[in-house]
Amino acid sequence: MINVDQIKEIKEFLDRGKSQDDIPCSYLTDAFNKVTRKESINFETFCPNYNYPDYNAVIGWDGQSYYYGYKEGFFQAAHMSIKPAKYYSDSLVYPIIFNYRHYLELVLKENILRFQIFFRLPITYKNTHNLIWLLDKLESILVPNNLGFLISPTQKKVIQDFHKIDSQNDAFRFVFNTEGSLSHTYDHKQISLWNLHFTMNEIYNDFTNIDYLFVPNAVFHDEYLTPQHQSFIVAISAYFTVSRNSKSINSFNKLKSILLNFEHRLSQSVNYKFVDSGIIQISANRYEATLCELGLTIIIYLNNDQNIEHIKIK
Template identity: 30%
Template sequence: MKRQNQTFVCAKPSHLNACVGENGNPTYVQYAIGFSQAANLLIDQVIEDDIKYPVDDFIYPVCFNMRHSVELRLKGAITELQILGTIAGKNLDFDLSGSHDIGRIWNFFKTKSESFDSRYQAINQKIEPTVLDIADVDATGQTFRYPVSTESQKHLVEVGNINFVVLKERFNSLEAHLDTLLGLNDFLIIEYEQDSFIPRLSRVQLFQLALDLPDYSDWHEEKFNETKIELKKKYGLSSNLLSNAINIIKNHYELAPMIGLRVELLGISKEELIKFLTYWHQYHEDAKEKTLAGPTVTSSASIDLFGYIERTSNQRVEICKDASSWITGDKLAGLKALFYFARDFGFSERYIVQYDRECASLPIHQNLKDFEQTFMDLIRKTNGFSNILKSLFFLKHNELAKELIEHFDWIGVFHWQERAETRELFRLPSYSQYRTE
């Protein structure tokens, strides 16, 4: 008969029951956070009262928790690097469970991450000194667990003293840098998922390459051949890889304008967009005044509900009748993609994904009533005009966006317009921090 465990059990009070095993989904990082917080709590207690919590006794659990937390954080970083490798088609095998040598773990991550993407270099330089200090004193996690080694040698003889204040400063700084690394990993996974990269060139390096390319109108000149030779040398690319990179740039909403090209909108033309926005302005006849006034609280008593219902009902009939002569599934998908893309800024590739998703949700044989309902739902969006404009600015259709603002007499109304034109509105919070130097 199997012995029943009476220690690691669920009991009352229920709020002190920790979720483990299949009752949770802990990662290396989540495990690491617990050891890290335990170390910090002990450090603070010792610094506050070293009589009650003697430094000579608490140094071992503190340093063990610190060291184990760092090992787990680095293993978590390798796990995310392996996800990046899978996206990019690279094999980054490492025995995570079988290795506890923190120096070896760090060397693998540092070498592989920096060869994968140069943006790792800056944060790795900040992490490395403290990790190497840990590796020097406790490479395999035994120094702070036992007083002697497996060869019966006393630990820490060459160290002698460890200061808790220095320990706190160094560990807290390392934790902050490891948090930055975690953010960079998360960011790069999302970036690489957009599939705008080639071997040797990340997405951000494609932006740099686009800056190095001459205007597309000059590509027919003999001088462009010399430019390509220089670029292949600068970026270490073959002719084939350079051609692949250039093809990505030519068909990319953010990159193409950097060489004097523009990628057309999906499913919708300028004329059709103006038609749609004309309907939207008819339906939201006081939209500009409300935008200028800002957020207000309107009493329901002040609204002519029946008049509003009658007006919008008549407008729906007129709008749907007029739109039926030109609106199709792909055009509606194009309009919806522009509207919803504004909720998911970051990468222009997501606009294409959004359009494909909208096309898939609007089958050819969709019921006409449902089709009209979908169209009118988009018309009813009070932020329809602003969302579409923001998407146009993000996709670098600035002239069209400004033309629409002028056409519908909204000049100077949107407080965010200048930031959209300069792209400050769309700046990724982590981009400047992780840019290639």
């Protein structure tokens, strides 16, 4: 039990610490290390500051690919850490590797979805951090369409290496894994953040070049690859991963009821829902649901067990 004198000593220690003007970070200028204390709790943690408008960030903007901000953010956070890594390599190794790895995960997921939409393939929503599964899934789309060359041997190796060092996307976030074991063996293995930086420059360059193939008038451009369409497609795909929404569809009315219960709120002012007249039965195992606002028709396929097998874009 902590006694009264110990509590007093702790408070005095913390009060002395509060008198410090700066935090110890030698890489940044003094202005960014300054400690500015709040006089009360009447403030917003997340708010704009128009005295420093260059530092005001927008979480997404109209017409922007939702993936773009995420993947660019994680890559740039790692990329720009190379300078302070000279001074803090043993601590920055964790966010650098995590951010690069998460960038790779986002890029793989983005391209899987884009190519599934472009080729009108079954849409697969899988909540996974497994880079090998994602790489294999992407290649299973590209190779049959003679596009395997889009992923270079170097890209494959780097993705495989990231999976090997962190298969669950937790080794560089948490000290202990989900089983309670240490995330690392701490055997003093050295990792060159310098080498990693320039390796990832190549990976980033090559994946970014794929992005240019999806812009308007490029070879993979598709009307259903807008942020609004992709958002809705992912939402309805995820909706059907819930067992009660995808199993024992023994009548058209049951499927219609499930679809009419679905809604996707894109923003506070935009909410997408199917309407009764937009849902039709094509055959015993095939149905279509059209969202008029987006001009988008989803094809729903049932298997012989009356469970939803997959969905496609028409």
